Amino acid sequence: MEKEITLRSGTVIHAISRKDADAKNYLTRQTLSQLHLMPSGDPIAFEVSESGSLVYYFDPEKVIEAPIEMWYSPTSRKESFTLESGSVIERMSVKRAAACNYYTEEKLHKMNYEVIEEPVAYTYKADRSMLFFYDKKTAKRLPLMCVRCGKDVRYKKKLCESCYEKEMDIRRAEGDRLRGASYGMDRSKVLFFDLELTGFYDHDEILSITVVDGNGKLVMDTLVKPVHTKKWNRTEKIHGITPDIVKDAPTLAELTPQIKEIFEDAENLIAYGVSTDFSHIKYIYDGEDEREKLHGKIRCCANEFVRYIHEHRPDVQHASLIDAMDCFGIEWEGVPHSSIADTFACRKVWNVLFPNYYAE
Numbered sequence: 001m002e003k004e005i006t007l008r009s010g011t012v013i014h015a016i017s018r019k020d021a022d023a024k025n026y027l028t029r030q031t032l033s034q035l036h037l038m039p040s041g042d043p044i045a046f047e048v049s050e051s052g053s054l055v056y057y058f059d060p061e062k063v064i065e066a067p068i069e070m071w072y073s074p075t076s077r078k079e080s081f082t083l084e085s086g087s088v089i090e091r092m093s094v095k096r097a098a099a100c101n102y103y104t105e106e107k108l109h110k111m112n113y114e115v116i117e118e119p120v121a122y123t124y125k126a127d128r129s130m131l132f133f134y135d136k137k138t139a140k141r142l143p144l145m146c147v148r149c150g151k152d153v154r155y156k157k158k159l160c161e162s163c164y165e166k167e168m169d170i171r172r173a174e175g176d177r178l179r180g181a182s183y184g185m186d187r188s189k190v191l192f193f194d195l196e197l198t199g200f201y202d203h204d205e206i207l208s209i210t211v212v213d214g215n216g217k218l219v220m221d222t223l224v225k226p227v228h229t230k231k232w233n234r235t236e237k238i239h240g241i242t243p244d245i246v247k248d249a250p251t252l253a254e255l256t257p258q259i260k261e262i263f264e265d266a267e268n269l270i271a272y273g274v275s276t277d278f279s280h281i282k283y284i285y286d287g288e289d290e291r292e293k294l295h296g297k298i299r300c301c302a303n304e305f306v307r308y309i310h311e312h313r314p315d316v317q318h319a320s321l322i323d324a325m326d327c328f329g330i331e332w333e334g335v336p337h338s339s340i341a342d343t344f345a346c347r348k349v350w351n352v353l354f355p356n357y358y359a360e
């Protein structure tokens, strides 16, 4: 039989003889119950009864007064039962037992607990057979099982390793099918774009816009002079665009007709991490319908990269554009974090992810 066990709290406790327990004034549940007390902490030691179940001992310093419904009443014999270990347990209703956090073995098993301690109370079933209750606090928590097969312990996403691998095989095949498919796109109608901004919030303004088409042709590359923002020290450190650099640049309003014309012809607008870019570029349109139409053309290269690494490269933990370039071993042209370099980089990453994207 076990000489020590690890409690759910992580505390390791040791087996002890009744004699030693008595010498240390350790208390069993039964004694505590007779004193109208209950443990306030973990058991301090245990003894294995002849029937093989555990009898816990508690530290007399760590007890609290028991609520009145838990009081042990040494009345008639019918109301209590003596276990093989000598522990006397009390009869109580299922409802009262639940109030004390006591459950049947079957119920605990459903809650994913294994009973190791001896029963702490009992009741009678309709057929007068006995039904024992066990303390949930001291029951052993079982590892969670796979939601699909129920046979093995969970590994990832609530599935066991083998079910997870099967699931990943299906997803990977589906991802590969989507990435490998022929889309027959017209190179001149697929546009990649990137913006540099004064900050990351909705009210921040655009400082530069680059648009490149599927042929790698630079369609637009311009600085933009913000109208409301005078300084952007934090993002300046990232993209290097100073207020002085953009002082003679056109404003977004001035560029809007040209951008609209470019976007109008496009079938797809691809960016790396589109949510930020979209939330700023959408302001070239006033109406919700036009913004929706623009949104419908947008594809996110970062989302596709995240899906790819999830399916093929679990070793890649991060998914910035720099990470994507590293992952595929693609050389940068220009300085990362400038809209022109980022746009060309985005196009290259997309080409690796979707090798048959274009008609030719």
Ligand SMILES: [Zn+2]
Pocket: 146, 147, 148, 149, 150, 151, 152, 159, 160, 161, 162, 163, 164
């Ligand atoms: Zn499974």
